[in-house]
Amino acid sequence: MSPEEFRRQGHAAIDWIADYWASLDELPVRAQVAPGDVRRLLPASAPEDAEPFDAVLADLDRVVVPGLTHWQHPRFFAYFPANSSPAAILGDLLSSGIGAQGMIWATSPAVTEVEQVVLDWFAEALGLPAAFRSDGPGGGVIQDTASTATFTALLSALHRASGGEARVSGVGGTQWRVYGSTQAHSSLVKAAMMAGLGEDAVRTIAVDPVTQAMDVDSLRDAMVEDVGAGLRPVMVQAACGSTSTGAMDDVAAIAEVAREGGAWLHVDAAWAGVAAVCPEHRDHLAGVEAADSFVTNPHKWLLTTFDCSTFWVRDRAALTGALSILPEYLRNAATESGEVVDYRDWHPQLGRRFRAIKLWAVLRTYGLSGLREHIRQGVTLAEHVAGLVASDDRFEMVTEPALSLVVFRLRAGDEQTLAAMEAVNASGEAYLSHTTVNGVAAIRLAVGSWRTTLADVDRTWRALQEAAAAHG
Amino acid sequence: MSPEEFRRQGHAAIDWIADYWASLDELPVRAQVAPGDVRRLLPASAPEDAEPFDAVLADLDRVVVPGLTHWQHPRFFAYFPANSSPAAILGDLLSSGIGAQGMIWATSPAVTEVEQVVLDWFAEALGLPAAFRSDGPGGGVIQDTASTATFTALLSALHRASGGEARVSGVGGTQWRVYGSTQAHSSLVKAAMMAGLGEDAVRTIAVDPVTQAMDVDSLRDAMVEDVGAGLRPVMVQAACGSTSTGAMDDVAAIAEVAREGGAWLHVDAAWAGVAAVCPEHRDHLAGVEAADSFVTNPHKWLLTTFDCSTFWVRDRAALTGALSILPEYLRNAATESGEVVDYRDWHPQLGRRFRAIKLWAVLRTYGLSGLREHIRQGVTLAEHVAGLVASDDRFEMVTEPALSLVVFRLRAGDEQTLAAMEAVNASGEAYLSHTTVNGVAAIRLAVGSWRTTLADVDRTWRALQEAAAAHG
The missing domain is CATH 1.20.1340.10 (dopa decarboxylase, N-terminal domain)
Structure with missing residues (x-):
């Protein structure tokens, strides 16, 4: 060409x-x-x-x-959004055109330095602790997904807890324990499987039946019991915005328990974390200053085309200790000077593209004020949906609305709830997904696209009402 | 916007x-x-x-x-190429615009089915065994990097060797062994670290000092010794085109030893594998029909913008057995029918973008004939470089040229070799990287860009000659 x-x-x-x-x-x-x-x-x-x-x-x-299935459709309300935006698409296009590899600073310095600066910007924009900034012992990096971030956090936790032995001799010999609530993302179990601990190493903690947040007393009891049985707590994951219902774990209380048990605290705010660009949506992150690592995905609700999962650690030495490898062909003066960061040691992969351009483009072309407006629009529309649910006796809320996520059902029962959802989905009019909460089926409606208007939400509601009439 | x-x-x-x-x-x-x-x-x-x-x-x-550092520059000869191309860039741009998530078939069926078809096309184009095709028990998937492919292969190997126990109870309790040559990519050790086996689980096998290929007798001896000592071979990695010198392991002979030892055979042809689009460059893959998994990176030499690492397995049940997770919110009729593939279970991540579009665009807009021409141009230019080295007494070849990679040095010594390379790199005229072979320093020149012409190679050679005059 x-x-x-x-x-x-x-x-x-x-x-x-x-x-x-x-x-x-x-x-x-x-x-x-x-x-x-x-x-x-x-x-x-x-x-x-x-x-x-x-x-x-x-x-x-x-x-x-x-x-x-059109994830950018204004009536896509399933799962969580993976919204794209003009700025991010063009930012990523420029990254493809530049075609640089940023595995180490020396292979293309701007790839690393722009990423460091943009992650510092974004940490500040979210009100994250200064400990996560790149000018101290911590720092941020763009991972492909929150699954990788959680896995990387677990490897870092194992490195710290084993005093560096895990990378040398493996994880056998110690009975490690990982903790998350029943609502923790499935990637926590997958991380334990991949890290060689196995599914059985994950101890699942009960949640409050109303808020779906982790029961912190149960966490403490479980950890005490495990330590008494000779097991070794290595990581606790707190979920800020669970996948099922957007439940918010109490990070501050969990941090206290994690500290007592000597475990790494990883905060998974994959979906909800970006809402902290709005000062009024920072409450759910209270206590994050005690976290060892934190992840949120601009590629979900914050207009940054997949993949862009921003991940910070308080102590990058644990991360690079777990993952560093320095083959001869990558030896270079900048690395040896200690003045630079080599992102190769921050994730499982070696190669890495210039992903920071798209986030840089989003932060600049929307500005923080534009991003706040976007988040507030999603929350406002979700509140509107909650009002619609309350206004129709055939429906009921299953949990309180969480930011832009509404979880509800047909009072008639599980079968009717799922049939109504499937009818709407099959019609193509809108797309919703389901979950189960306390054993009952529920419909999830997550607002996220910058294209979604009040008219889209109302149209979807009418379709649900018609389906309820047919199936309810 | x-x-x-x-x-x-x-x-x-x-x-x-x-x-x-x-x-x-x-x-x-x-x-x-x-x-x-x-x-x-x-x-x-x-x-x-x-x-x-x-x-x-x-x-x-x-x-x-x-x-x-301009990886798309016509005189970029360092590391391996990560060449981009107009077709791939536009293919990836379209993926960003579509913004679909392909974690499971049901979330956007075309993402999965186009990827399956394109991987079948590409397997056929490389002359890979039919066992890797998606219409049997095997199949292909696009991973982000060969590091992830190798890690995934190791998890699959552990799943098979442990009879499914590893994902449940972890890797402790068995003394697993992983084998690769001294020239194996660093991601093999990183995979062992991440999988919880630790660096010490990797047994490094000597290579032939001339070809730098794995000494297969040493592999057999090591495995017999390990089994005798109660250790358990889990995976052997054969390198087709090592990072340092492009060395080609004897896959057929290694396959025999892996089979005897009950180990998974993973073939890492990250750089060199794509050359098999040319029938005359398939010799080095002889024996691949016995491999359990195979990876090659179109994002290195085959014009497909990073990230695009094509990975095939003979038995996808081992892969999905190691990695599958099915949370409630992803349950769906298509998955339960067993008629579809859910790529979420083929890699560490959950989310995945529509990466197949860029490879589809490359295969179609170049055609297989155009891709062969591109590979042959790289090989021809490398042979030209080898001729230049032979024509100047100050230089000598360190290994035989491997496809488009030439490894040479200054006879004057290590210091002079590295100084000459650094002088060229510092001038900005061209960019080369180094390695060590049998303990001596060498310069690597890997041709790969579709922009690189004979004039670029000659200009680089003149710069090296001038640097040799100054430093040699």
Whole structure:
């Protein structure tokens, strides 16, 4: 592709995206295909001869779009949002064009330094403790996902608790224990599996049946019992905004217990943490100054195209102690000077792209005031949904609204609740997901897109009411 | 940013990239900054109010470009290439615009099915065994990096060898052993550390001093000795194209030993594997049909913007057995039908972007014939470099050229070799990296960019000759 051809096709790709976004309102939110439908439309082998890029664009319309569930749709309310934005898309595009590798400072210094500065900016914007800043013993890094952040936190915790022995001799020989509530994200168990501890090493702590927050007394009891049985607490995960209902664990109280037990405290605020750009949404992070690590995902609710999971540690020595490797071909004067950070030692991967550009672009082109407005819009719309639920006797709230997440059900029962949700999803009108709370089925509606308006929420509510009439 | 503004700024971003590429030839390849130089140019905090996107573009020129080592530069010969291409950049741009999450089939079916088809295409294009195809018990997936692929392979191996016990009870209790040569990539040790086995679990096998390939007799002896001592072989890694010198392990012979020892065979062809698009470069993969897993990185030499590491397994049940987690909120009819693949269970992360679009775009817009031409151009230029080394008595080859990698030195000694390389790197004229082979320092020159011409190679050689005159 010549430079001129790249410009032409690049402009066409940009226009395709703008047109795709403009078309979303008319598309069914959930893909309407059955297994194999997409595959069947594609040839069996790669082409021998070059095809024009226009053919790829044409196949996006013909093959891909009908097979997509449209996460950027204004009536996508399932799971948590993974919202994208013009600024982030263009920021990431520039990263692709630059094509630099930032595994160590020396391989492209700006990749590392811009990331450090942007993570410092973002920590300040969220009101996080100064201990997480890069100018002290801590620091931040962009991970691909919160799953990786949690895994990395656990490896750091094992490094610290074992006095460096885990990386040398492995995790056998000590009966490590990891703690999270019944509402902790599944990535906590996956992290324990991957780190060689196994699922059984995770002790699941009960939650308050109303708030769904971890019962801190139960945590303390469990830890005391475990220590008495010769087990060794290594990490506690506090969830700020659980996946199921947005439950907020009491970080300050958990920090106290973690400290007593000698365990690393990791705060998983993957979805809810970004709301702290608004001062009024910082309460749920109270106590975070005692955390050893903290993660939140701008790629969920904060307009930064996946992947961008911002992760901070209080003591980067534990992190790099767990993960550092220095092969000969990466030895260099800057690393040996100790004046730079080599992000290769901050995550499982070696290679890393220039992910900071997209977050930098989002922070600058929205400004903190614009980001606050975005978060407040989501919260306001969720409060509106909660009002709608309260206004219709067939429905009831299952938990209190948490930021932009509303969890509710049909009083008629589980089957009716799930049938009504499935009817809305199948219609393509909106897309919701489900969970179970205290054993009963519930519908989750998470507002997140910058495209979602009051009209979208009302339209979705009408669809739910119609489904309730049919299934309730 | 309004749709019209997105189009305008999107076109500007595309043009910025085209202009950046056009400017590369005039830029020093290696960044000319000292630690802190980039950071100093940035404000201390995120802006309160929105800035125009043009300000971000302007800061790329002012702040970022001087702090970059330009991996897309035609005279970037360090490490291995991480080449980008117009098709891949635009493919990834479209993925950002679509913004879909493919953690499970149901969350956006096209993300999974296009990836399956493209991985089948690519396996066929490389001449990989049919066992890796998605229509049998195996299959392929795009990982972010080969480090993650190797880690995932090790977790799968532990799952198989432990009969599923490792994920439940952890890796303690058995003395696992992992094998790789002295030339194995550092990610093998990192994988053992992360999986909870520790560095000491990796037994390093000697290599042939000339070819730098693993000494298979030593592997067999080590494994027999370990089994005799009550240790348990879990995985052997064969390197096809080692990082240091491009050494090619004998996969077929290693497969036999791995089979005898009951170990998983993982083939790490991160850099060299993509050369198998050319039938004449498949010899080094002989025996791969006996491998349990195989990884190669289109994001290195095959024009597919980072991250795109293609990974195949013969038996996906071991992989998903090691990594599957099914929380309530992801339960769905398609998963329960068993008719679909949920890629969430194929890697450490949960979230995943639509990475297949960029590889799909590369395979189609170059065609297999175009990709062969690209690989052959790199090999031809490397052979030319080898000829230049042979023609100058001050230089000598350290190993035989491996595909597009040439490893050579100054006969005058280590210090002179490294000084000459540093002089070229410091000048900005070209960028090379170093290694040590049998204890002596050597310069690595890896050709990879589609922009690199014979003139670029000759210009780099002249710079090396001048540096040799000054330092040799």
